[in-house]
Amino acid sequence: MAAQEMNGAAVVIRALVDQGVDVVFGYPGGAVLPIYDELFKQNQLRHILVRHEQAAVHAAEGYARSTGKVGAVLVTSGPGATNAVTGLTDALMDSIPVVCLTGQVPTHLIGNDAFQEADTTGITRPCTKHNYLVKNVADLGRTIHEAFYVARSGRPGPVVVDLPKDVLQAKTTYSGGAKATTVRHRSYNPQVKGDIRRIEEAVELMAKAKRPVFYCGGGVINSGTAASQLLTQFVKLTGFPVTLTLMGLGAYPASDPQFLGMLGMHGTYEANLAMHGADLLINVGARFDDRITGRLSAFSPGSKKIHVDIDASSINKSVRVDVPIIGDVAHVLEDMIKLWKARQARPDAKALDAWWKQIDGWRARDCLKFRNSDKVIKPQYALQRLYHAIKDKDVYITTEVGQHQMWAAQFLKFEQPHRWMTSGGLGTMGYGLPSAIGVQVAHKDSLVIDVAGEASILMNIQEMSTACQYKLPVKIFILNNQWMGMVRQWQELLHGGRYSESYTDSLPDFVKLAEAFGAVGLKATKPSELDDVIAEMIKLDRTVIVDCQVDQTENCFPMIPSGAAHNEMLLGPEDEAKPVSEEGMVLV
Amino acid sequence: MSEMQKIERHTISVLVDNEPGILARVVGLFSGRGYNIESLTVAEVDAKEHFSRITVVTNGTPMIIEQIKAQLNRLVPVHKVSDLTIEAPSLERELALIKVRGTGEKRVESLRIADIFRARVVDSTIESFVFEMTGSSDKLNAFINLMQPLGLVDVSRTGVVAIARGPDAL
Structure with a gap:
């Protein structure tokens, strides 16, 4: 393609289109007006106007997670950029590829405390994978393409490109096409193939294992749909049990008998005890997060550990492993399967059988059971009914953060990757609604449900306006217990029942609130109303808020109290919590 | 431990x-x-x-x-x-500029020690010297400690630079 002369703002639009971006989530302001002017003149790139820049990033995250593509964000300088910081940090913690374009004051005013100036590259340096300040329009196109390359390569993450207004207005030439978009980076070229000798070692250990368990995470999902298929194939081939992290749900089909459920702080009894009793852990694309390991000194004490991760800094960060494999999950699994088949590995059938018997014993405890009621809606029951209604549909789930999030992870089952969007690492209340908007924009005919709590939803409730403007039929299913449920639960279990500031007085009438935005509001107060309300919610081709009023005192179990080990789980309210150690009390 | x-x-x-x-x-x-x-x-x-x-x-x-x-x-x-x-085996060096102020016997003594440590005088007044010295951090520390009682007033150090021994580049 011949190079054409145009201004920087036009280069931005052209470069985004050349990157395959079809939608950008944003909010205009003085510094980015030239870009908005160019947006106005074209039809290839759609813009979704959010109501707060944090939501723009979460929407892009939802878009990215549900499509496997890079999400794009456009915000103005100063407050536009600072508002985006929470979203960027969220994307960094959960390894979500996002490119965020921020406006900046003109280069000659940088450092001058100009109107709506913020040191955006300084502020976002620790909360992005990488960031750029473009000072010369000649570098603009290349920088945007590099930003997309960095965002999606290796361990994905958010990248900021800061764009001074004079750069957007300066003239330059831009030639698009494959030559422009293909980046050969000087220094950043992450390794995707794993070291074959290490993979051999891993296969060797797996062939000899007596009590193995696969422990897999979001890295499988980030590696692409093929990775999930390969994982499923390999797990079946070995006959080993498999557990998934919060971020990994959907990487392995939840209905398969080899799946033990989620592990970790609110994971299942069988998953956590399998981790504790295993003689071999095969960690694929997970990072030994503190929600997973519990007390480190007691974490899976008798196991050899294999760790597959594309990010070398994840390896040996908190847990020492025996066989580190740096590489992309799909590539490594492919090699593992090849080697496993080639050596006709047969795991010790007798030992594996005994291991499964033990696991089935733990399963028989039925750790997710709860005492249902016919008077008050139990949150778990609400999710069971929701799951019953949606399980055969083309559905995407997002969540906010708290008890409802953990219950959703426990009670909704995911058969495929990319169907579950939740804020894992950062734990960002207010993530769910904007994320659902991003998912719905990408999948306009699918059912998209934000499982929410009444506290979290209020953190980005303004996005109702976005959903209604674009007629996005997202469903907001609020498990309303009038408490910040997880805070209340910790106060009950760890702080002597002193419920400091965790009750929300003066909650809005969510039905009227929905109507005020032009959406539909529904309410369920009794278990008998649930099914009808859920059916109505699904039927409506509108934005819907369901105010599902649930038991105010229900706690989320099982639970590994902070500072405890996997084999010290609380299974329910009848389990007396041991006093938490001093070491445990300081943990979050 | x-x-x-x-x-x-x-x-x-x-x-x-x-x-x-x-x-x-x-x-x-x-x-x-x-x-x-x-x-x-x-x-x-x-x-x-x-x-x-x-x-x-x-x-x-x-x-x-x-x-x-x-x-x-x-x-x-x-x-x-x-x-x-x-x-790999490697070399470490640090450079320091060390200002010592004094007169009489102390001034002479600082110069004598500087000579032993192969420090160079790069600035002088009748009541002060600035020494330039290169070496391992330990050597610099030793010299600076000796200057303390002789009128040490100011130190500027570069921090360590290092390079591997042998023919290969980084």
Whole structure:
């Protein structure tokens, strides 16, 4: 393609289109007006106007997670950029590829405390994978393409490109096409193939294992749909049990008998005890997060550990492993399967059988059971009914953060990757609604449900306006217990029942609130109303808020109290919590 | 104390693109993750390729040192990370400018010691010297300690620079 002369703002639009971006989530302001002017003149790139820049990033995250593509964000300088910081940090913690374009004051005013100036590259340096300040329009196109390359390569993450207004207005030439978009980076070229000798070692250990368990995470999902298929194939081939992290749900089909459920702080009894009793852990694309390991000194004490991760800094960060494999999950699994088949590995059938018997014993405890009621809606029951209604549909789930999030992870089952969007690492209340908007924009005919709590939803409730403007039929299913449920639960279990500031007085009438935005509001107060309300919610081709009023005192179990080990789980309210150690009390 | 908990001192060389903000990225990584910096030097070493070389002296347990290197390596503008303490025999040097103020016997004594340490006088007034000295950090420390009672008033040190012995480049 011949190079054409145009201004920087036009280069931005052209470069985004050349990157395959079809939608950008944003909010205009003085510094980015030239870009908005160019947006106005074209039809290839759609813009979704959010109501707060944090939501723009979460929407892009939802878009990215549900499509496997890079999400794009456009915000103005100063407050536009600072508002985006929470979203960027969220994307960094959960390894979500996002490119965020921020406006900046003109280069000659940088450092001058100009109107709506913020040191955006300084502020976002620790909360992005990488960031750029473009000072010369000649570098603009290349920088945007590099930003997309960095965002999606290796361990994905958010990248900021800061764009001074004079750069957007300066003239330059831009030639698009494959030559422009293909980046050969000087220094950043992450390794995707794993070291074959290490993979051999891993296969060797797996062939000899007596009590193995696969422990897999979001890295499988980030590696692409093929990775999930390969994982499923390999797990079946070995006959080993498999557990998934919060971020990994959907990487392995939840209905398969080899799946033990989620592990970790609110994971299942069988998953956590399998981790504790295993003689071999095969960690694929997970990072030994503190929600997973519990007390480190007691974490899976008798196991050899294999760790597959594309990010070398994840390896040996908190847990020492025996066989580190740096590489992309799909590539490594492919090699593992090849080697496993080639050596006709047969795991010790007798030992594996005994291991499964033990696991089935733990399963028989039925750790997710709860005492249902016919008077008050139990949150778990609400999710069971929701799951019953949606399980055969083309559905995407997002969540906010708290008890409802953990219950959703426990009670909704995911058969495929990319169907579950939740804020894992950062734990960002207010993530769910904007994320659902991003998912719905990408999948306009699918059912998209934000499982929410009444506290979290209020953190980005303004996005109702976005959903209604674009007629996005997202469903907001609020498990309303009038408490910040997880805070209340910790106060009950760890702080002597002193419920400091965790009750929300003066909650809005969510039905009227929905109507005020032009959406539909529904309410369920009794278990008998649930099914009808859920059916109505699904039927409506509108934005819907369901105010599902649930038991105010229900706690989320099982639970590994902070500072405890996997084999010290609380299974329910009848389990007396041991006093938490001093070491445990300081943990979050 | 077990082997794994022992605090070790490591000198790490980092080859980076010489671009705005690169030093902030490296320093921010250390402060954000709670790693220590004993000394840090940085300068462009290849004007054509725009490479800068950062030499950082740090300390921590073997697991922390491994983390530091992995974290440095994943910064986008970082080309190479080399742990000179373990990867190869290496040389370390530091330069210091040391100002000593005094008259009479003390002044003569400072000059005599400077001679023993092969420090050079680079500035002089009738009541002061500025010594320039190059060597290992230990040698500099020893000299500075000796100057203390002789009228030491000011010290400026570069921090450690290091390079591997032998014919190979970083």
